[in-house]
Amino acid sequence: MKGRDRGVANYDWVSKFPAATVRHLHCHSSDHRPISLVFNPNNESQRWFRKPFCFEEIWLSDNGCSDMVNCIKSISVSIRASEDLLIWPQTPDGSYTVRSAYRMLAMASHNAQLGTSNLNTSKKLWSGIWKLQVPSKVRHFMWRASGEALPTRSNLRYRHVLVDGTCNLCEDHPEDAMHCLWMYDYVKCIWLSDPTFNFPRAKRFNNFCDLVLFVLSEATSSTAALFAMVAWCIWVRPNKLREGQQVWDVSDTIQRAWDL
Numbered sequence: 523m524k525g526r527d528r529g530v531a532n533y534d535w536v537s538k539f540p541a542a543t544v545r546h547l548h549c550h551s552s553d554h555r556p557i558s559l560v561f562n563p564n565n566e567s568q569r570w571f572r573k574p575f576c577f578e579e580i581w582l583s584d585n586g587c588s589d590m591v592n593c594i595k596s597i598s599v600s601i602r603a604s605e606d607l608l609i610w611p612q613t614p615d616g617s618y619t620v621r622s623a624y625r626m627l628a629m630a631s632h633n634a635q636l637g638t639s640n641l642n643t644s645k646k647l648w649s650g651i652w653k654l655q656v657p658s659k660v661r662h663f664m665w666r667a668s669g670e671a672l673p674t675r676s677n678l679r680y681r682h683v684l685v686d687g688t689c690n691l692c693e694d695h696p697e698d699a700m701h702c703l704w705m706y707d708y709v710k711c712i713w714l715s716d717p718t719f720n721f722p723r724a725k726r727f728n729n730f731c732d733l734v735l736f737v738l739s740e741a742t743s744s745t746a747a748l749f750a751m752v753a754w755c756i757w758v759r760p761n762k763l764r765e766g767q768q769v770w771d772v773s774d775t776i777q778r779a780w781d782l
């Protein structure tokens with residue numbers, strides 16, 4: 523394959539399909555290797571399809587796709603046909619260490635143990651989030667945040683898009699949903715500006731999912747809805763700043779979320 527059979531995605535695409543994975547399939551009849559794109563590896567329904575949906579080259583000649591096709595063709599891929607590089611994704615510099623492999627295996631076995639209780643948790647989370655009186659985009663956001671499926675730096679590192687998943691702002695902590703939406707100092711100030719959200723502060727949560735489950739079970743439905751709206755406002759804030767749109771400061775965020 524010599525570096526030719528590869529997938530290219532921009533940030534917008536990754537944020538639309540955060541769980542998608544790309545891998546090479548084996549092929550004995552060609553020096554190219556087919557690329558398999560799975561949008562949601564955890565989605566049971568995908569296993570029902572026996573024959574994968576295949577890309578047809580004739581699509582490239584369709585007028586409706588010409589802009590996209592030209593854009594993709596303009597991306598320069600190494601002309602030296604260099605050998606594919608093998609990178610160990612578990613360390614920042616890509617080199618293999620026993621310690622990082624041990625950590626990865628420990629994590630995999632921990633996740634496997636969580637398997638059965640996960641199903642009940644997912645059901646509880648799903649029904650709780652779907653009852654929230656908030657716009658459906660916010661419900662989708664809460665579901666993705668709880669499943670650690672947002673394009674956070676931690677998640678992009680996990681999907682091999684970034685080498686380093688550390689938060690850009692504090693440079694001190696992996697940037698996962700919990701950090702971006704609840705723990706990061708600036709974000710903490712937003713939540714602390716309204717005593718309504720003092721009740722979960724006394725507890726420690728392992729991840730954003732645990733926090734959401736706690737809020738869904740302990741808070742009134744209007745507080746849980748406000749919680750989701752504030753989390754949404756916090757999540758879209760950096761994008762709005764990047765696009766030069768108006769954002770609210772710490773003291774206004776919760777009031778504005780309430781008004782939305």
Ligand SMILES: [Zn+2]
Pocket residue numbers: 689690691692693694695701706
């Ligand atoms: Zn940070």
